[in-house]
Structures are given as structure tokens and as C-alpha cells.
Amino acid sequence: MRDMPPTRGKPLTDRQHEVWEAFKLLTARRGLPPSVRDVAAHFRIQVSAAHRHLRLLVRRGWLEARGGVVRLPGSSGVPVPIMGRVPAGAPRETFEVPEGYLPCPPDWGRGQDLFALRVRGDSMTDAGILDQDVVVVAKTGHARDGEIVVALVDGEATVKRLGKSGGEPALLPANPKYKPIVLQGEVRIAGKVLGVFRSLA
Amino acid sequence: MRDMPPTRGKPLTDRQHEVWEAFKLLTARRGLPPSVRDVAAHFRIQVSAAHRHLRLLVRRGWLEARGGVVRLPGSSGVPVPIMGRVPAGAPRETFEVPEGYLPCPPDWGRGQDLFALRVRGDSMTDAGILDQDVVVVAKTGHARDGEIVVALVDGEATVKRLGKSGGEPALLPANPKYKPIVLQGEVRIAGKVLGVFRSLA
DNA sequence: TTGCATCGTGAACGATGGTTCACTATCATG
DNA sequence: CATGATAGTGAACCATCGTTCACGATGCAA
Numbered sequence: 001m002r003d004m005p006p007t008r009g010k011p012l013t014d015r016q017h018e019v020w021e022a023f024k025l026l027t028a029r030r031g032l033p034p035s036v037r038d039v040a041a042h043f044r045i046q047v048s049a050a051h052r053h054l055r056l057l058v059r060r061g062w063l064e065a066r067g068g069v070v071r072l073p074g075s076s077g078v079p080v081p082i083m084g085r086v087p088a089g090a091p092r093e094t095f096e097v098p099e100g101y102l103p104c105p106p107d108w109g110r111g112q113d114l115f116a117l118r119v120r121g122d123s124m125t126d127a128g129i130l131d132q133d134v135v136v137v138a139k140t141g142h143a144r145d146g147e148i149v150v151a152l153v154d155g156e157a158t159v160k161r162l163g164k165s166g167g168e169p170a171l172l173p174a175n176p177k178y179k180p181i182v183l184q185g186e187v188r189i190a191g192k193v194l195g196v197f198r199s200l201a
Numbered sequence: 202m203r204d205m206p207p208t209r210g211k212p213l214t215d216r217q218h219e220v221w222e223a224f225k226l227l228t229a230r231r232g233l234p235p236s237v238r239d240v241a242a243h244f245r246i247q248v249s250a251a252h253r254h255l256r257l258l259v260r261r262g263w264l265e266a267r268g269g270v271v272r273l274p275g276s277s278g279v280p281v282p283i284m285g286r287v288p289a290g291a292p293r294e295t296f297e298v299p300e301g302y303l304p305c306p307p308d309w310g311r312g313q314d315l316f317a318l319r320v321r322g323d324s325m326t327d328a329g330i331l332d333q334d335v336v337v338v339a340k341t342g343h344a345r346d347g348e349i350v351v352a353l354v355d356g357e358a359t360v361k362r363l364g365k366s367g368g369e370p371a372l373l374p375a376n377p378k379y380k381p382i383v384l385q386g387e388v389r390i391a392g393k394v395l396g397v398f399r400s401l402a
Numbered sequence: 403t404t405g406c407a408t409c410g411t412g413a414a415c416g417a418t419g420g421t422t423c424a425c426t427a428t429c430a431t432g
Numbered sequence: 433c434a435t436g437a438t439a440g441t442g443a444a445c446c447a448t449c450g451t452t453c454a455c456g457a458t459g460c461a462a
Contacts (some may be wrong), residue, residue, distance in 0.1 A: 013438070025314065028279050031307055032268050035419055049440050051421070056438095067233055068420060068448090074302025077278030078229075101275020103304040106232075108400065128331045128399065148401060196399040198329065199309065200349065216409075236449060247411055252451070254409090269418090269450060403462100410457075418449080427440080432433105 012060065019043070019053045020062050024072065033071035077103025080136055082116040104136055108194050112138040115191070117150060119159055124148075127161065127174035133198045135159060137191035145169075148193040153181065159193065213261065220244070220254045221263050225273065234272035278304025281337055283317040305337055309395050314340040316392070318351060320360055325349075328362065328375035334399045336360060338392035346370075349394040354382060360394065 012020070022042050026034035034042075040050035054070050057063040064073040082099040102116050119133045127148065129135065135150070143149045148161050151171055158181075160171035165180035172180050213221065223243050227235035235243075241251035255271050258264040265274045280302040303317050320334045328349065330336065336351070344350045350363050352372055359382075361372035366381035373381050 015439070021314075024280075024282070028313070028315070030268065031279070032270065036421090037419070045439085046441055046443095047420090048422080048442085052439080055421095067231065069233065070420095072280035072282075072302055074280050074304060077275070077304030079273050079275030081275075101273075103275055103278025103306060105304060105400075108402070125329065128326065128329045128334070130329045133329070194401055196397070196401070198397040199306075200395055200397070201309070214408075237451090238449070246409085247413095248450090249412085249452080250410055256451095257408095271450095405460105405462080407460085408458080411455080413453090415452080416450095418447105420445105420447085422445080423443090425441085428438080430437090431435085 012057075012062070016053060016057065016060075019050075020057055023054075023057075023063065027072055033069060036070075074105070078106050078108075078114070080104045080114045080116045082118065082134060102134065102136070102197065104195075108136060112140070114138055114194070116197075117157065117159075123173040123175050123178045124159055124161075125175050129159060129174070129196055130198065133196055135193045136195040136197070138194050139191045141189055143189055143192045150190040150193065152188045152190050157190065162189075213258075213263070217254060217258065217261075220251075221258055224255075224258075224264065228273055234270060237271075279307050279309075279315070281305045281315045281317045283319060283335060303335065303337070303398060305396075309337060310339045315395070316340065317398075318358060318360075324374040324376050324379045325360055325362075326376050330360060330375070330397055331399065334397055336394045337396040337398070339395050340392045342390055344390055344393045351391040351394065353389045353391050358391065363390075 019039065022039060023034065026038055026042065036051045036054060037047055039054065040047045043050065054063060058065045058070055063070050079101040080103075082102055099118070104114065104116075108114070114136060116134050116136050119129055119135055120131065122131055124130075129148075135148075137150050143162050145163050146161065148159065149171075151158050151160055153171070158171065160173055160181070162169075163172040163180075164170060165172065165182055169183040170180040171183065220240065223240060224235065227239055227243065237252045237255060238248055240255065241248045244251065255264060259266045259271055264271045281304075282302055283300040300319070305315065305317075309315070315337060317335050317337050320330055320336055321332065323332050325331075330349075336349075338351050344363050346364050348363050349360065350372075352359050352361060354372070359372065361374055361382065363370075364373045364381075365371060366373065366383055370384040371381040372384065
């Protein structure tokens with residue numbers, strides 16, 4: 001996608017691919033990128049050999065060197081708090097304990113103020129947003145027609161698509177069971193949905 | 202020391218909150234958690250003072266200490282490679298540079314070998330998996346009925362629900378447009394779908 | 403006043419980690 | 433055969449980092 005093609009040249013050797021797999025495994029096990037010596041110990045080879053492997057993988061684009069530490073690219077997730085309720089407006093008002101944190105791809109909403117929200121109900125199933133899904137939201141007061149937003153209706157948070165119903169601005173559910181909510185004065189847009197997470201555990 | 206987010210025990214001092222904010226800032230700037238000396242340099246104080254601050258923030262639950270490194274909670278995304286094709290057991294078939302990496306919540310498939318796959322087509326829309334969605338898959342050869350799996354049919358990767366069709370084991374689409382695929386000899390399970398990611402950018 | 407927690411200085415220790423160097427072995431290729 | 437890429441041994445260098453210790457200053461509460 002973005003920084004993709006570092007080396008179109010050679011494919012990896014069996015051994016090199018093995019090292020990459022081990023690097024993934026060790027990263028997953030510890031939650032931290034392994035050191036050169038960890039990799040060396042895993043294969044029972046010398047540190048220098050492991051170091052050469054890692055350096056090669058970096059040159060080929062399979063690994064990423066940042067600040068003298070090699071790691072898998074994209075391991076820097078931005079922590080997004082999963083809020084039980086919708087954070088309303090000013091940050092000072094929202095002294096709410098997050099339900100947890102979600103590591104989010106850094107290119108989602110660069111610099112924007114993000115939070116996450118667990119979706120209740122089935123009003124958006126036709127848009128692929130199911131009950132218990134977690135949506136990542138960028139705090140913003142405005143959105144364009146067609147975008148999926150988090151709106152505050154009577155103090156309750158709702159995920160709907162912004163659109164028009166009979167010429168009037170409205171919140172459109174993506175489920176024939178529900179009817180559009182025509183926008184009135186008391187409706188406020190809390191944010192714009194950037195992404196959807198679902199765990200099938 | 203692992204439980205209880207921010208509101209535990211005493212509230213933070215002004216200074217401590219300052220340190221926490223700086224820690225967030227430095228983490229965002231570098232893409233890596235700052236060292237104790239980085240924090241010390243930022244405030245132009247001694248290393249020991251910065252170290253005491255960080256240790257306190259960890260004890261209060263604002264930071265997370267793991268393997269002698271303090272960092273923000275939730276930034277511990279396990280990087281999962283997004284593969285263009287399905288990595289199938291034998292290393293030969295997987296000579297492919299990942300399309301990108303996805304930071305994944307660490308409790309998804311602890312220690313398992315994970316990869317991600319971009320879904321093509323609309324055969325699973327009724328299960329909330331749309332075209333271009335990214336599914337996180339745990340490499341495993343077996344799965345239970347009802348679980349969503351990645352299967353290799355004629356060398357092509359397909360996401361389907363495992364189940365039965367007329368008493369026979371089959372791959373069931375979640376879209377009335379498509380018909381079940383009765384399992385034959387040449388079908389292999391590549392992995393089990395753990396989660397779904399969607400970006401609405 | 404006496405504690406106690408907070409916040410700072412200055413220095414040092416020990417461990418870990420990245421990096422490099424010299425040397426050897428294997429193997430495919432031109 | 434010669435060459436270059438790959439893969440490994442063994443050892444060492446040096447920077448960085450977490451951690452600790454001793455000590456001083458401030459401010460607040462019992």
C-alpha cells in the first residue's frame with residue numbers, strides 16, 4: 001500500500017523466511033520485538049549470524065529498523081480508548097474510565113482525536129456493523145451525507161448513516177426493521193466512524 | 202498492578218499528569234516508547250527523578266511495564282501481516298512481501314500464528330464481512346462447525362462458514378446469491394477467522 | 403514540631419543490546 | 433576453477449538503558 005516496494009529483487013531464502021517466521025512468533029509471544037540475541041538463541045546460532053539475517057530482512061522490507069531496534073512494520077498501534085459511553089464535547093467533561101484500549105492503525109485519523117465505542121443493537125447490520133462490534137470514531141461535529149456517524153439522540157449514542165429522508169436531513173438505519181430519524185434541533189453529531197472491529201472469540 | 206485503569210487510589214499530581222502527557226507525546230513522536238532518559242531530557246531533570254515518576258505512573262495504572270520497558274497500555278498491538286495470498290503451510294508458497302501490517306489486540310490468539318487477508322467478493326455479507334474487509338486468521342488445519350474459516354478451494358482462498366449441507370460437510374456462504382460448497386478431497390482449511398477489520402476511509 | 407510524600411541533584415553499577423571484525427564452510431553458477 | 437552469495441563460529445567493543453543509592457529542598461497534615 002503505502003511504503004510498499006522496498007525490494008522487488010530476490011525472494012527470500014528458506015532460511016530467511018524461517019527467521020522471519022520466528023521473529024513473528026517471538027514478537028507475538030512477548031508482546032515486544034525480540035532482540036538479536038533472542039533470535040540467535042532461538043536458532044542456536046551466533047549473535048552475528050542472527051544480526052546479519054535481521055539486517056537483510058530489513059533491507060528487503062520484511063522488517064523495519066527504527067531507532068536501533070528492528071521490529072515488524074506496523075507494530076506501532078495508536079491506543080484508542082474504548083468508552084462505555086460517548087464522550088461528550090469537551091475533554092474535561094469526560095472523566096470516564098475506558099473499558100479498555102484498542103491498538104489502532106496509525107494511518108486511521110492522523111492527529112485526530114479518536115475514541116472507540118461498542119455498538120449495541122442491530123440497526124446497522126446491512127452496513128456490516130453488527131451487535132457488539134467496536135467502531136472507531138473521530139471526534140468531529142460535522143459529517144457529509146453518506147458517512148456513518150455517531151449521533152447523540154436524547155442523550156443516547158446511536159450509530160447511523162447520515163443522509164436525507166424526504167428532502168430532510170436524517171439518520172438512516174441500515175436495517176429495514178428501523179425507520180429513519182429526521183434530524184431535529186436536539187440531535188448532535190459526536191463523531192464520524194472511521195473503522196469497524198469485530199472479535200469472533 | 203495490571204488492573205484498574207486511571208482512577209485507582211490517589212489522583213495524580215499536576216507534575217505527574219504532566220509527565221504522563223509528555224510520555225504520550227514522545228511515544229507519538231517516535232513511534233516507540235521513550236526511555237527514562239528521554240523523559241528526563243524532556244523535563245531537564247535527572248534520570249532518577251524521571252524514573253521515579255514513571256514507576257509511580259506504572260503503579261497507578263497509567264502506564265504499563267513489560268519486560269523492563271514502560272509504555273502506554275493498548276499500544277501493544279501484535280503486528281499481523283496482511284498477505285496478498287494465503288500463506289499455506291509450506292514455506293515455498295509464501296514468498297511474498299506482505300501488503301502491510303495490522304496492529305492487532307494481543308489477546309487475539311495469544312501465541313498463535315496469525316496472518317491477515319483482504320476479503321474479495323460479497324459471499325459473506327450477511328455475516329457482516331464485506332468486500333475489502335480484512336480478516337485476521339489463525340493458522341490451523343481444523344475448525345468446528347459454525348466457525349468462519351479460510352479455505353483453499355482450487356488454490357483460491359475463500360472465506361466461508363464451516364457447516365453441513367444435506368448431511369455433508371460444506372462451506373456455507375452468508376449470502377443467498379451463492380450456494381454451499383460441499384467439501385471434497387482437495388479442499389484444505391488454511392485457518393480460522395478470529396476477527397474482522399474494516400476501514401471506512 | 404515532627405513526620406511524610408513529593409520533587410529534585412549527582413553519580414554509579416550491572417545488564418542488555420546493537421554492531422563489527424576476522425575466519426571458515428557450503429553451494430550454485432559462469 | 434574461480435567467484436559471489438549464503439550461513440555459521442567466536443569474540444570483542446561500546447552505547448544505552450533500567451535501576452539504585454545517598455542527599456537536599458519543599459510543602460502539607462497530624
